[in-house]
Amino acid sequence: MEMAIFLVMGALSVGFSLVMILARKPVTSAMSLVAVMFCLAVLFALQSAHLIAILQILVYAGAIMVLFLFVIMLLNLREKEGEESHTKGYGQIFGGAIAFTILIVAVGSTSMSGSPAGLSSDRFGTTAEVGKILFTKYILPFEITSVLLLAALVGAVALVKLRMR
């Protein structure tokens, strides 16, 4: 059952990501990316990362992609006739194929041994456990993240409001 869900969602996510990089219109790319994120959320939930799956949908597919769609809407680009949206990138595609082969061989030749030490399976992945680790061991990075988000907020507003003429 897990294998079947993985195969369907994996094929869908690879297909939609290919649509994303090949589509001519930016809106098509954005909607394909939303589909990829939904597939990945299912895969996260399949690996008992429930909180991360919900966050993936709320933050990525919700907030970040709405931001992208807003910017696409604001720019209101006109499709110019006869203009290429891609560079002719046979070299890049070849390089990507080589990188993919290397990664697959590396993953395939690795045998993950050793006992999976850690939590018992009924506590692993619960929201309570994520909260516990975020507020004890990783409290400093967690707090610094809030400063980072504030800086990004101020920076984004300052950049957009700036009159640079």
Place this chain on the structure above:
Amino acid sequence: MMMNNYLMLSAALFVIGAVGVMIRRNVIVVMMCIELMLNAANLSFITFANYRHDMTGHAFVFMVIAVAAAEAAVGLAVVLAMFRNRETVDVDEMNSMKG
């Protein structure tokens, strides 16, 4: 065995994102490809966390999502400012800092 499948899917998504960054000329689509690469890395984190039954991977993915949100907000603001000045979103035409 199942874990290797997840890692191969993660590698595939990462490479598709990297190729997209290289072949696309619209800067907004390039940023979307970067988000796809971050998502592929997140899938690896979750896979290793599930294998080791260690919650650290979940904490990392949480941080990555927060950083990606900040990156998207600032990056899109830069794109908007650039579009106001130069009337283009083509990465090949954004070459004013090229020596």
